[in-house]
Amino acid sequence: MYRINKNINLILISLMFLGALSLTYGFFQGRMHLTESEISKVISDHITENKVKINMNTDSIHHDNSNYSENKSHHKHNIHSSHEVSQEQLDLIKYVENYFKIKFTNSEKIHAKNLEHIIHITEHALHAKSQRPWSSLLTATLLFFGASLLTIFFLALQYVAEVGWSVILKRVFMAIGSFLPYSAIFLLIIFTTSHFHLFGNHTYHWMAEGIMNPESNNYDKIIAGKEAYLNFPFFILRFLIFFLVWIFLFNKLKNLSLEEDLKGGNNYYFSSRKFSAIFIVFLGVSSSMLSWDWIMSIDTHWFSTLFGWYVTSSMFVTAMLMILFFTMHLKNNGYLEHVNTSHIHDIGKFIFGFSIFWTYLWFAQFLLIWYANIPEEVTYYMARFDDYKIPFFTAFVLNFLFPILLLVSRYSKRIPGFLTFVSVFILLGHYLDFFVMIMPGTVGSHWNIGIVEVGTFLGMGGLFTKVILNSLSKINLVPKNHPMIEESKNFHI
Amino acid sequence: MDYKTIYGIYNDDDTLLSAVKKIRGEGISISEVYSPFPIHGLDKALGLKDTRLAVTAFLYGLTGLSLGLLMMWYMNIQSWPMNIGGKPSFSLLQNLPSFIPVAFECTVFFAAHLMVITYLMRCKLYPGSSNKSPDPRTTDNMFLMEIIVKADEKKIYKLLEQTGAVEVNEKV
Helix, strand or coil: CCCCCHHHHHHHHHHHHHHHHHHHHHHHHCCCCCCHHHHHHHHHHHHHHHCCCCCCCCCCCCCCCCCHHHHHHHHHHHHHHCCCCCHHHHHHHHHHHHHHCCCCCHHHHHHCCCHHHHHHHHHHHHHHHHHHHHHHHHHHHHHHHHHHHHHHHHHHHHHHCCCCCCHHHHHHHHHHHCCHHHHHHHHHHHHHHHHHCHHHCCCCHHHCCCCCCCCCCCCCHHHHCCCCCCCHHHHHHHHHHHHHHHHHHHHHHHHHHHHHHHHCCCHHHHHHHHHHHHHHHHHHHHHHHHHHHHCHHHCCCCCCCCHHHHHHHHHHHHHHHHHHHHHHHHHHCCCCCCCCHHHHHHHHHHHHHHHHHHHHHHHHHHHHHHHHCCHHHHHHHHHHHHHCHHHHHHHHHHHHHHHHHHCCCHHHHCCHHHHHHHHHHHHHHHHHHHHHHHHHHHCCCCCCCCHHHHHHHHHHHHHHHHHHHHHHCCCCCCCCCCCCHHHHHCCCC | CCCEEEEEEECCHHHHHHHHHHHHHCCCCCCEEECCCCCCCHHHHHCCCCCCHHHHHHHHHHHHHHHHHHHHHHHHHHHCCCCECCECCCCCCCCHHHHHHHHHHHHHHHHHHHHHHHHHHHCCCCCCCCCCCCCHHHHCCCEEEEEEECCCHHHHHHHHHHCCCCEEEECC
């Protein structure tokens, strides 16, 4: 039986506290939910007080909040229609930045030619600011949720493929899977607040008010065409069905394994295999759909047919990293004495192999869009290349070059310390991968990896670790009557 | 070649594996083992050095990668400049994404084929090469251990019989 070390417990609780604190800080920072007219009033007051001369020419701009491509095009249009930015205008921009505690990007400053534009970008920046904690929460939740879900997949895979080597690690898989309900709570909070636009949550553009209503200013014909799939009741229904089925099947597998410990016999193994097969088939569908629902629908206009696999491969690598971390933690603390270099080597192979698989999908998605060069598709990558170059390519380096250069050799996978060291970087790489999937569509160019993002990541990681260590301390670490337990204990390659 | 060569023939792979361990434990070196199938753990028991084939595979892969890129550069940039994906940039670096699949295939092609060829060369296997096994039964149901006698011949005989050899022959 595993017992949590007091110091580790303290560290985890303080991490969770830190996460909650930084999230609160993020909400505090983004507390200003002003409408356009309120912003306009503040700025006009300043102008009349200080007699600022500014180009009041209001060649009207379409009110469109978060569609990147259309913003882009009207910025371009304005380069031609207005003249140079004067010193007074720059001073005004500076005043606005200081007043609302926001920061404009350089391209925004250059393109802010008239008053309406300044109001417009101010609204954008404030919007992004209140959105930031939500986006970071979603990123961190999805990262750890994915690790948990795909670990259950890996567990199911062991039954379906009748694998012997991993049997002594089975309880580690089960412990990691137990984070699933917790992530459901966080996701549910994010989805419902986004639907009701509470606390500045505007994660999903298609949930915006009136976007499907032809009479509204917000009406978007393309998004309205997706109403049959992208509507809140169906969205939540899918969410609930997914989680209920996953949790039901996972608990079934868990209970069968625990009963097997007590009673023995091969029947538990055979029925576990049946439930595993159902789980894998269900996950085949639900993993793609969850990627469309929870991530791809952020960039509502855009779609990619292999997005589901791409997200799932990212989640699978994260799952293998978590399996490695918890196995190493247990091993280093004197548990799981039968785990040897060969087991670690096999986990390393999965990390290596699926990192390459991730790269394949990452690149395949990019190549087709890059080659076809269709405007409605390339907007996705335009946003990432313009504003997210650093995290976008860092994710590539960490998720592809690190594993292929450092883990390709047999020896490096057989040194647990080295493998763990590389794995930490791969984990960061996959965080950045999710970051680059979620941020551009929600906060646009106003992203940052600051207190909010790091704190939320650490906090969620703390909660994840705490849940798993708690779960580990409740079950036998090694299954007793599994038919292939001896093979696993004597595994060597 | 003044040394005598002895063949110990076994009929079970587990017996052979433990025999190899025992005989090597006695300080007698085994020059070769012939088996109809690969035996798990035998290379370690025989004290064979790890294969360097992986290193060559990496180098062959790099060769394939560079040759693939060179080929694409010559065909699509140098000799017949192509407008790739509606981006008439005519530079290798800017068109790199579209060359990656070809470069990847070349990497795999070179690594795989050259690795097989290297392996066959190292094993001296080529069309028309002669059979190296001293006993044809090693391709069927027997395992053969070849020892070149450098020290006590009687001890080797005894050891081979003790460890379960069904037959002990001398090289004619």
